[in-house]
Amino acid sequence: MSRDSDPSLDALALRRRRLLQGAAALPVMGLSGLSFGQGQFPTAKVNTTKLAVTDTEVTVGQLHSSTGTMAISETGSIQAEQLAIDQINAMGGILGRKIKVIKEDGASDWPTFAEKSKKLLVNDKVAAVFGCWTSASRKAVLPVFEKENGLLYYPTFYEGLEQSKNVIYTGQEATQQIIWGLDWGAKEKKAKTFFLVGSDYIWPRTSMKIARKHIENFQKGSVKGEEYYPLGHTNFNSLINKIKVAKPDCIFAAVVGGSNVAFYKQLKAAGITGDKQFLLTLAVTEDEMTGVGGENFAGFYSSMKYFQTLDNANNKKFVEAFKAKYGKDAVIGDVTQAGYLGPWLWKAAVEKAGSFDIDKVVASSPGIELKTAPEGYVKLDANHHLWSKARIGQGQPDGSFKVVAESAELIKPDPFPKGYQ
Numbered sequence: 001m002s003r004d005s006d007p008s009l010d011a012l013a014l015r016r017r018r019l020l021q022g023a024a025a026l027p028v029m030g031l032s033g034l035s036f037g038q039g040q041f042p043t044a045k046v047n048t049t050k051l052a053v054t055d056t057e058v059t060v061g062q063l064h065s066s067t068g069t070m071a072i073s074e075t076g077s078i079q080a081e082q083l084a085i086d087q088i089n090a091m092g093g094i095l096g097r098k099i100k101v102i103k104e105d106g107a108s109d110w111p112t113f114a115e116k117s118k119k120l121l122v123n124d125k126v127a128a129v130f131g132c133w134t135s136a137s138r139k140a141v142l143p144v145f146e147k148e149n150g151l152l153y154y155p156t157f158y159e160g161l162e163q164s165k166n167v168i169y170t171g172q173e174a175t176q177q178i179i180w181g182l183d184w185g186a187k188e189k190k191a192k193t194f195f196l197v198g199s200d201y202i203w204p205r206t207s208m209k210i211a212r213k214h215i216e217n218f219q220k221g222s223v224k225g226e227e228y229y230p231l232g233h234t235n236f237n238s239l240i241n242k243i244k245v246a247k248p249d250c251i252f253a254a255v256v257g258g259s260n261v262a263f264y265k266q267l268k269a270a271g272i273t274g275d276k277q278f279l280l281t282l283a284v285t286e287d288e289m290t291g292v293g294g295e296n297f298a299g300f301y302s303s304m305k306y307f308q309t310l311d312n313a314n315n316k317k318f319v320e321a322f323k324a325k326y327g328k329d330a331v332i333g334d335v336t337q338a339g340y341l342g343p344w345l346w347k348a349a350v351e352k353a354g355s356f357d358i359d360k361v362v363a364s365s366p367g368i369e370l371k372t373a374p375e376g377y378v379k380l381d382a383n384h385h386l387w388s389k390a391r392i393g394q395g396q397p398d399g400s401f402k403v404v405a406e407s408a409e410l411i412k413p414d415p416f417p418k419g420y421q
Contacts, residue, residue, distance in 0.1 A: 041095045046355045052100075052125040053356050058093075059100045060085070060343075061120035063131030063141070068108025069232040069257040074133045076287045076336030077155050078103070079326055081130045084343035087321070094347050095356070102126060108231070108257070110140040117141040121148040127356045128153060130342045133335065134256065135159060135203035142167070151358050153342030156335050157282065157304070159206035160415040165362055168345060169385045170338040172305050173415045174210045180390040181280055181303030182214055182252070184405050189278045191250040192221040195243050198254035200228040207254050207282060210420045217419065224248045229255070234262035240270045253281040260288045264296040274299015274395065285333025286401065294399035304334035306375040307393045307401040318374035331399070337374050344370055345380060377410070385413030 043055050052059035062081055064074040085099045093099060102124050104116040113132065120126045121144065128151045132138045135158050145152050145166040152167045160173035185191040194215055198204025208226060215221040224246035227239050243251060251272075255263045260283065267273070279300040286308050289297060308319060308331060318340065323330050345368060350356055353364035366382040378386045387410040393401030 041354060046095055047357065048355075049357050050125060051127045051356055051358075053097065053127060056097055057100045058095075058097045058127050058356055059102060059124060060346075061124065061126040061129040061131065062101055062103045063106055063113065063116055063120065063129055064133060065108040065137075066103075066105045069259070070106075070108040070133055072258050072260075072291050073256065073285075073287055073333075073335065076285075076331070076333055077130075077133065077339035079330070080322070080332070080336045080340035081155075081343060083322060083325055084340050086325075088343060088347055094350050095354070099343070104131075106132070106137055110134075110136045113137040114140040114144055117144045117150070117152075118148070121145070121150040126150070127358075128346050128361075130155070130339065132156070134201060135206070136201045138167075139202060149358050151346075151361060153346060155338035155342060157338075159203050159210065160417070161206065161421060163383050163385075163415050165384075166358075167384060168342070168365060168380070169413075169415075170341045170345065171335060171386075172388060172390070173385055173413055174207065174420065175414045175417050176305065176388060176390050176411045177282060177303050178207055178210055179214050179417070180407060180411065181282070181392065182211060182219065184303075184392055185250055185278065185280050185301075186219050186221070188405070189250065191278060192219070193224050193246075193249045194221060194252050195224050195246050195248040195250070196226040196252050196254075197239060197243075198228050199233070199256045199259060200230050204228065204254035204256070204283075208252075211252055213420050229259065231257060231259065233259050236263050236266045237270075240266060240272065243272065244270070249278060251277065251279040253279060254283050255281070256283045257288075258291065260284055261291040261293075264292045264300075268296045280392075284395070285335060286331040286399065287333035287336060289333075289395070289399040290331055294395060294397045297395035297399075298397045300395050301404075302334075302393050302395070302401065303390070304393060305388045305391055306334045306337040307391065307403055308332045309393075309400055309403060310375065312374075312376055314372050314376065315374040332374075341370060341373055341378065341386075344372070379410075381413050383413060383415060385415055387412055 047053035064078050065071050089098045106113040130153045133156050155170050157171040157177050196208045281302050284302050348368045349361045349365045353360040369379040390407040392405040394404050
């Protein structure tokens with residue numbers, strides 16, 4: 001039969017032409033996803049450890065709190081990771097395979113995180129997991145990832161003092177957030193006395209331990225008070241009275257999750273506002289501002305590496321895509337952006353390795369650069385942390401942040417700084 005007499009061949013040719021036209025319209029960064037085919041990367045070659053990888057799909061896990069007190073903070077990460085995965089799939093996937101996601105809810109409960117991580121790694125055999133927020137949840141799942149040789153992309157700024165073969169840390173460690181932020185406060189706000197307050201679990205306590213050492217040993221300042229409250233705590237009146245008595249130059253805060261809503265509303269009600277008191281927090285992003293309210297945080301400061309208002313081409317594209325998917329009123333915080341980086345870093349490492357095998361992906365990860373990151377540009381260090389810039393944002397009445405300070409260069413990650421352990 002001739003080609004002219006077979007209409008199915010004409011239809012096939014038309015589909016191929018449309019596919020090629022569509023590929024030509026994709027941005028350059030997406031073309032690599034179309035260049036990987038089954039001939040070059042057969043399943044037997046790219047999956048030698050029995051992960052959930054087929055000829056057409058690769059399965060990953062998402063493990064965040066979609067319920068409980070941490071949902072206010074973690075929902076953005078869930079959304080950003082899904083956006084990245086959708087974008088990667090639209091570009092052809094990874095090594096010719098579309099990404100399938102299994103979502104699990106850690107429910108703001110650390111034993112549940114450990115249980116769900118084991119399910120994802122042992123039962124579902126996922127090729128990577130994007131998840132956790134609190135250090136408590138990360139510490140709960142870490143032994144599982146190391147025992148089962150899984151790979152976790154962890155998006156939250158944290159206290160440092162950790163490095164694992166099985167974790168890629170896409171948020172900041174202490175030198176990039178705590179120490180840089182305190183130095184900015186001492187220089188720009190002349191802060192010498194501090195009142196430390198945090199939620200009662202490992203990240204705030206360890207962060208404040210590092211902050212105290214920096215204040216007392218390096219800045220020669222003093223700590224006037226230090227208080228911790230359970231997750232979900234909502235009555236801060238006694239704390240506020242102590243702060244009024246202490247009269248610190250700076251309230252240095254690491255209150256997390258839903259507790260932030262009560263904390264900042266009660267500060268304002270007590271007359272402690274941004275025009276009268278310098279407050280610097282490690283834990284309020286645009287995500288938390290949806291509950292806190294810009295009117296209650298206005299004038300206070302956050303130490304982060306990313307704010308939605310960053311003025312660069314990468315971020316404008318990211319914000320536009322995020323709002324197109326989740327609505328014009330959706331907001332993007334620091335950890336949300338760091339969550340978005342995870343799937344892209346994993347994609348780059350898998351394609352560099354030519355394999356989904358965990359050990360090969362881990363070995364190929366150091367040195368990977370993301371020139372398309374919304375925060376600007378990042379690169380992955382051999383210690384599995386990112387080189388990033390540090391920034392200070394001042395809360396605005398509308399719930400946004402005005403960036404008032406930025407580090408001159410990318411800060412090399414140092415999860416084990418001397419003198420702080």
